Amino acid sequence: MAVSTDVDLDAHFVEPTGTHRSTVILLHGTSQTGPEFSQPFLNFTLPFHSTSLNPITNTNTTLALLFPHTRWVFPTGHRRKTTVFDGNITNAWFDIHNFSDRTIGECDAIPGLRRSAISLTRLIASELAFLGPDGNLVIGGFSQGSAMSIFLLLSGELESLGIGSGNGGVAGVVKMSGWLPFRRQIGEVIDQITPEDGLSRRKAVRRYVRNLLELEEMECEDEFLDVPVWLGHGEADEKMKLHWGVEMRDMLSAIGIDVSMSTYPGLAHWWDEREMGDLVEVLKRMLS
Template sequence: MHNPIHPHTHKTTLIFLHGTSQTGPELASILLSFPIPPPLLPNTRFVFPTGSPKKTTVFAGLETNSWFDIHTFVDRTVGETEQILGLAESINYLSSLINDEVEELVKAGVRRGEAGDRIVVGGFSSGAALAVLGLLSGELERRERIGAVVALSGWLPFRAQIDKVIENHKGVRDEERMRAVRKYVRQLLYLNDGAQGGQMEEMREEKVEILICHGKKDLKVRYEWGVEMTGALKRMGQKIECRNYEGLEHWVCGEEILDVGAFVEGIWEGVK
């Protein structure tokens, strides 16, 4: 599941998660085919993991390399209950991968305590959905705070349920609202809340920034679903930047890749 691109002595790590029916190397070949100006992302290790084979309902039950099951491309709320096992498994895997990358950065000379800030987790489509839900669960920050999350053409699983949690916690501090969402997501996904899991209740003072990018002509993961995700995240007090692209369907474009590069470079500017 782990496919590092350009391994070398590095100071930062960008982990990017593929969409349904893709693999890590396939996404890597797409994203790395776009030219990135030399000043952006120097000394960065790119990691493109591949989801384990899972039966995928939308493809008539055939096995695909996926993070969780998808029932239909028409309505992402259909079959959400069947997504729970895959989401939990994939979030646990992603958490372990982040911890491994922290150790790799420390080996490369980065001070422990700063390594997490030098890791950005991104994803395309279902990979974006996984990255965002993983952040809300707190599982991606078991060891230390990560630098940022990038969501391309994604949506927020269980958004309607999360919106109810937000609505039930109106009028409280952002940290309390985010803690309530975290508790809901962790219970939903049966994530461990034992001795280690109890640490998840501690909220970081500085919020992890999230970049959300979406094509306005996307019919597979509709642009409106990205807008709904953005609204929910803002209502719980998350730090959001948004970029939208006229004419872009369910894919990526050069302008978007440059925006991602500039955003990530800005996140890392203070830790290099």
């Protein structure tokens, strides 16, 4: 069903068939909507047999069947001018100038990154309150949604909710076919740290991202959301080049984030049984 949340984002919710114990929030790619993204994603057929999570007996299943206690949330990005689509208005988390080189016009992404980070933080806060203290929540996305979810993690906005070393219900981040906005600038921030600064890489990057997005200073700068990040990427992805995903993995690792990556020969800018199968195993660990 499509509903309007109490924040400034519309979202599509798929409710669990069993008792609600976990939530997964997934962000769509450029020019999509939450419902459009949810349909092929949740309806993708997986060749799995019976599992401990869902005692089915046939040979095919879906994510919704495998995780009967999970609420799936697919928010829709704000309507905005998207340069790469000739300036037409589309649903996007931030502006993109060029699909072949994501650094072109990167500064024009800042207003969207800021607004989306604030809106998504409010949505996550609402979902955490709805989920309750004993549940786990995973954040992620595909393509531009992947980039948005990792920038949200680096921004410190989740820590602004009071989520830090205790995690506050956030259990991980899953990203498919993405890249890291402002990767080169973040690398420069890391390279410029000196012992005299007294800064960790995590703190320096968070300060940079918050200043970039003109977000308020953190009250408790030493709190970090220490959760695993999983990246999935097709090796034949021409729209989101594999080396962009590798560069993101290496940068996140350099920052000090627990990151792992799986790549898939022959896979273009989509997902397949191999990647979805790996995603299932990752979600099992994060939501357990």
